[in-house]
Amino acid sequence: MNLEKIVASLNPCPCGRTHTFDTKVVEIGSGITVRTGDILREAGFQDRILLVADRNTLRAADGVLESLTNAHFTVKQLIYEDLKSACVEQVREIEALCADVDGVISVGTGSLNDVCRVAAYEMKKLLCIFATAPSMDGFASDTAPIIENNFKSSWQAAQPAVIIGDTKILVKAPAILKSSGFGDMMAKYIGLVDWKIAHLLIDEYYCENVAAITQEATDRIASLADRILEDSEEAAGAVMEALIMTGLAMKLAGCSRPASGAEHVVSHYLECHKVIQGIWPDYHGRKVGVATVYCNRLYRNLAERLEEIHCTKDTTDWDAVYAHYDEKMHADVKRLNTPTITDLVDPAKLEAAWPEIRKIIFETLPTQEKLLDLMHTAGAPVEPSEVHVSDAFMMDAMQYHGYMRYRLLLTRLLPMMGIKMEDYL
Numbered sequence: 001m002n003l004e005k006i007v008a009s010l011n012p013c014p015c016g017r018t019h020t021f022d023t024k025v026v027e028i029g030s031g032i033t034v035r036t037g038d039i040l041r042e043a044g045f046q047d048r049i050l051l052v053a054d055r056n057t058l059r060a061a062d063g064v065l066e067s068l069t070n071a072h073f074t075v076k077q078l079i080y081e082d083l084k085s086a087c088v089e090q091v092r093e094i095e096a097l098c099a100d101v102d103g104v105i106s107v108g109t110g111s112l113n114d115v116c117r118v119a120a121y122e123m124k125k126l127l128c129i130f131a132t133a134p135s136m137d138g139f140a141s142d143t144a145p146i147i148e149n150n151f152k153s154s155w156q157a158a159q160p161a162v163i164i165g166d167t168k169i170l171v172k173a174p175a176i177l178k179s180s181g182f183g184d185m186m187a188k189y190i191g192l193v194d195w196k197i198a199h200l201l202i203d204e205y206y207c208e209n210v211a212a213i214t215q216e217a218t219d220r221i222a223s224l225a226d227r228i229l230e231d232s233e234e235a236a237g238a239v240m241e242a243l244i245m246t247g248l249a250m251k252l253a254g255c256s257r258p259a260s261g262a263e264h265v266v267s268h269y270l271e272c273h274k275v276i277q278g279i280w281p282d283y284h285g286r287k288v289g290v291a292t293v294y295c296n297r298l299y300r301n302l303a304e305r306l307e308e309i310h311c312t313k314d315t316t317d318w319d320a321v322y323a324h325y326d327e328k329m330h331a332d333v334k335r336l337n338t339p340t341i342t343d344l345v346d347p348a349k350l351e352a353a354w355p356e357i358r359k360i361i362f363e364t365l366p367t368q369e370k371l372l373d374l375m376h377t378a379g380a381p382v383e384p385s386e387v388h389v390s391d392a393f394m395m396d397a398m399q400y401h402g403y404m405r406y407r408l409l410l411t412r413l414l415p416m417m418g419i420k421m422e423d424y425l
């Protein structure tokens, strides 16, 4: 992937920002595991390195340790049994091991990358992500979702200097992880709508060139829907590349807007509530995919059925909001809603902007039929029951997720529009 060319093509940008990223090398190719050590040396990694993996990912990445040893690295290892959630405890554990190394290599995907990215940022260490599955889009991101006190929020993280994806390994990833990556990518359509709406209503920063990168990567993945589960290194490599591009887009924009909207917050709501009950919340991209199906249906229905809207100040029933969050989460919910994001939205402006919002929805989102077809083709779940969530729990998530963030989402505007969500789902 020619990173210099991407950055050069963006600058100067009409959005007014100079776009940069810290990632120096992205290598995706067949059988490149044996070159891992050399790639790291070329990227400036010094002798002592901490390798973080779990038993499954280390097995999948057969040959990586040998390659590091051959390139004369001294490798310290932290191998988890099976790391399924990214919690602050693991971040601290990695940080403690980081003190006497020069760099970190995270072998795996998802939570394993998240904890390493935050630890590397806080300890100022060079980071390499060696991806073992095309299961989510956080590889190149500079933020990571971390759970602390049962509350999941976005932490500042290191953008990896190096990302390696051996297509021989990626293609062997379990189908459940591949379709998870697909669901995470379809979410970008909703993310782009929410970003454009926030720009329109509260003048939030927006860059059309960065949005175009996400759009292109997402369209490319959509066109590969029927090849996601195929045993094809070429398809696995293309998916990996698109997942990395949306991560880079986040860094280029300096926020997660290009890659996530209401659907990611819905997924975080489900996750937080499950974690509190001690239940493993399922793979990120699977929940996000189901939430995307719900948000797409809601957004398309609103745009199709409402030619005009009549708005008031936010009519949120705050007692109902708090009743939907565990007491342990109340302080965070209060902090994120004092002030609350809709304070910035003028009801008259929202009314006047509705035709433009409808246009954004029609232009950006696939029809519900098309989305469902793509998800089925790629083997991605579309029903809450497929990710172990009841219909009622999903409905709660749709109604109350918006209070977990100080962030404008179309879902969060419904209490200003006098709309009952269930009528449009």
Ligand SMILES: [Zn+2]
Binding pocket: 013, 014, 015, 016, 017, 019, 207, 208, 209, 210
């Ligand atoms: Zn720009």
Ligand SMILES: [Zn+2]
Binding pocket: 136, 137, 138, 184, 260, 264, 284, 288
């Ligand atoms: Zn995601």
